[in-house]
Amino acid sequence: MLEVNDYKQLQKGTIKIGIPSMIGSYLFPKIFSSFQRRYSHLDIYLYEEGSMAIREQLERDELDFGIVIISGASQNLQLLPMSTNQILACVPEHHELASKESINIADMNDIDLIMLKEGSYLRHLVLQKLKSANITPNIVLESNQIETIKGLVASDVGLAYLLDFIVEDTPGIKALPLEEPIFVDVGLAWKKDRYISKAAQSFIDFFKGTLC
Numbered sequence: 001m002l003e004v005n006d007y008k009q010l011q012k013g014t015i016k017i018g019i020p021s022m023i024g025s026y027l028f029p030k031i032f033s034s035f036q037r038r039y040s041h042l043d044i045y046l047y048e049e050g051s052m053a054i055r056e057q058l059e060r061d062e063l064d065f066g067i068v069i070i071s072g073a074s075q076n077l078q079l080l081p082m083s084t085n086q087i088l089a090c091v092p093e094h095h096e097l098a099s100k101e102s103i104n105i106a107d108m109n110d111i112d113l114i115m116l117k118e119g120s121y122l123r124h125l126v127l128q129k130l131k132s133a134n135i136t137p138n139i140v141l142e143s144n145q146i147e148t149i150k151g152l153v154a155s156d157v158g159l160a161y162l163l164d165f166i167v168e169d170t171p172g173i174k175a176l177p178l179e180e181p182i183f184v185d186v187g188l189a190w191k192k193d194r195y196i197s198k199a200a201q202s203f204i205d206f207f208k209g210t211l212c
Contacts, residue, residue: 013199018054018066021144050119069121071184081187088175092156098174112158
């Protein structure tokens with residue numbers, strides 16, 4: 001029945017996509033606008049969650065796709081890498097740490113941190129790193145609003161960890177690599193055994209085309 005209905009689905013189908021705020025704000029708009037122009041008859045529903053939460057929703061068949069940090073994802077997911085990005089420590093430009101070339105995890109001792117909320121893979125990685133160094137994080141604020149986080153860092157409320165393309169040339173912020181750099185892959189994910197309709201396949205094909 002699914003295959004019989006494929007033609008109708010392509011004429012007026014729906015695609016549910018999960019996107020973390022950090023990735024959605026900076027990478028997805030161009031992809032979405034181009035796809036919508038080409039497939040204006042398809043309805044796109046966007047759901048904003050952290051990468052880890054989205055990956056879990058994909059496995060529960062609650063979403064068709066996720067544009068997420070795919071590093072460390074379950075083997076139940078099909079992954080299409082888009083870019084490799086570095087996690088950077090973001091400090092106010094006049095902070096004492098801003099003069100350093102890189103940040104040692106020990107530098108985070110007794111430092112106020114602004115963190116992404118639960119469900120974020122980046123948050124998970126950073127907390128793991130701090131735990132391995134026996135550092136208890138002093139989290140003063142949690143938010144998934146990236147512009148808010150950057151504004152708070154620039155205003156010297158605390159330090160934050162964000163992906164490199166997010167903080168590129170941001171006024172008031174110095175973005176520093178870690179002495180032991182952490183890289184993550186960003187890309188498209190979907191459940192391996194999930195039926196792929198023509199509408200969904202059109203999105204996969206389009207996404208692949210944007211990587212060429």
